[in-house]
Amino acid sequence: MDIFDYDNVLLLPRKCRVESRSECDTSVEFGGRRFKLPVVPANMKTVIDERISAYLAANGYFYVMHRFDLDSVAYAKSMRDKGLFVSISSGVKPADYAVIDRLAAEGVGADYITIDIAHGHAESVRRIIEHIKHRLPQAFVIAGNVGTPEAVIDLENWGADATKVGIGPGKVCITRLKTGFGTGGWQLSALKWCARVATKPIIADGGIRHHGDIAKSVRFGAAMVMIGSLFAGHEESPGQTVEVDGQRYKEYYGSASDFNKGEYRHVEGKRILEPIKGHLADTLREMQEDLQSAISYAGGRVLADLRKVNYVILGGENAGEHLLM
Numbered sequence: 292m293d294i295f296d297y298d299n300v301l302l303l304p305r306k307c308r309v310e311s312r313s314e315c316d317t318s319v320e321f322g323g324r325r326f327k328l329p330v331v332p333a334n335m336k337t338v339i340d341e342r343i344s345a346y347l348a349a350n351g352y353f354y355v356m357h358r359f360d361l362d363s364v365a366y367a368k369s370m371r372d373k374g375l376f377v378s379i380s381s382g383v384k385p386a387d388y389a390v391i392d393r394l395a396a397e398g399v400g401a402d403y404i405t406i407d408i409a410h411g412h413a414e415s416v417r418r419i420i421e422h423i424k425h426r427l428p429q430a431f432v433i434a435g436n437v438g439t440p441e442a443v444i445d446l447e448n449w450g451a452d453a454t455k456v457g458i459g460p461g462k463v464c465i466t467r468l469k470t471g472f473g474t475g476g477w478q479l480s481a482l483k484w485c486a487r488v489a490t491k492p493i494i495a496d497g498g499i500r501h502h503g504d505i506a507k508s509v510r511f512g513a514a515m516v517m518i519g520s521l522f523a524g525h526e527e528s529p530g531q532t533v534e535v536d537g538q539r540y541k542e543y544y545g546s547a548s549d550f551n552k553g554e555y556r557h558v559e560g561k562r563i564l565e566p567i568k569g570h571l572a573d574t575l576r577e578m579q580e581d582l583q584s585a586i587s588y589a590g591g592r593v594l595a596d597l598r599k600v601n602y603v604i605l606g607g608e609n610a611g612e613h614l615l616m
């Protein structure tokens with residue numbers, strides 16, 4: 292198996308088939324809806340809040356609300372009141388079962404539920420998928436996080452409608468340092484490995500540092516890409532604003548950090564400062580432009596055309612050109 296990551300792979304251009312990049316369509320169908328981009332901000336407290344999720348839903352973007360210090364039922368009701376789709380996160384504890392039961396009993400429902408725990412290849416995930424499918428059969432269930440084909444196969448067999456791949460590639464992740472496990476440093480090839488066996492969509496989660504990494508993720512099998520750090524440093528971002536030597540930053544911390552947990556137990560995340568780079572809407576527009584450009588370099592017109600390109604691995608043992616033949 293080739294081992295590579297975002298920073299040592301480049302995609303190879305094919306003859307252009309459009310007159311303008313504006314002809315390239317970056318939209319994606321996911322869970323019965325079409326979204327403008329195959330991109331979703333991470334379901335983390337310093338990345339998304341009620342206001343940002345409503346903005347994304349109202350403007351044609353996918354979102355996943357976080358599950359920390361939040362009444363997910365009240366949140367779901369408020370989105371319904373605004374006529375917006377509901378996409379929430381769930382853990383696997385008794386309180387999470389109670390949320391599912393209340394969403395069903397009170398007729399609120401949910402359109403998307405993302406089961407989001409550190410080690411998603413677990414019986415606890417099998418049990419809560421079963422519960423969600425029983426109580427909210429219309430909900431599109433995303434399950435993770437995992438990092439192997441075996442896990443993807445199990446989650447799909449347990450009823451997940453999509454899987455989320457990425458153990459430890461995140462910018463505020465310290466899982467690989469604390470445990471010795473994960474896909475950090477080879478997330479892109481782990482995605483490729485998992486996509487080979489997947490029969491349902493995969494969300495590639497973590498490790499995106501540049502807009503071009505979105506196109507690379509799609510090339511190697513992602514239907515959607517989850518991004519934390521690139522979204523954390525905006526004027527609208529929920530993290531606290533911090534000023535250092537005249538430069539403004541937003542705090543960005545891991546969901547398994549002591550900052551999120553409120554205690555230092557099983558910590559696998561840290562806190563960093565992200566420079567504020569402007570408004571979210573401008574970043575989303577630039578991401579769309581860059582992805583349109585990527586599709587044009589692929590000689591394509593639609594997102595799926597990115598899957599057809601060859602690539603090179605730069606440097607190291609696996610270096611070389613990889614042709615689709």
Ligand SMILES: NC(=O)C1=CN([C@@H]2O[C@H](COP(=O)(O)OP(=O)(O)OC[C@H]3O[C@@H](n4cnc5c(N)ncnc54)[C@H](OP(=O)(O)O)[C@@H]3O)[C@@H](O)[C@H]2O)C=CC1
Nearest residue numbers: 382383407408409410436457458459460466546547557559
């Ligand atoms: N993508 C990634 O690499 C990682 C992401 N995270 C994020 O941090 C947040 C908190 O995650 P998490 O602590 O799982 O959520 P929760 O605190 O909701 O814990 C979920 C359940 O899983 C158990 N659990 C957690 N880790 C393991 C493990 N390694 N083996 C067996 N059981 C486990 C917990 O019990 P107990 O605590 O008693 O073990 C708890 O019962 C999530 O949003 C998660 O996605 C965290 C780490 C890695």
Ligand SMILES: Nc1nc2c(ncn2[C@@H]2O[C@H](COP(=O)(O)O)[C@@H](O)[C@H]2O)c(=O)[nH]1
Nearest residue numbers: 333461462464497498519520545546547560
């Ligand atoms: N190991 C940990 N991973 C975490 C934690 N909090 C979030 N995450 C994961 O990171 C991505 C975002 O990655 P980025 O590279 O885009 O910044 C997020 O979606 C989670 O899967 C954590 O505390 N520990």
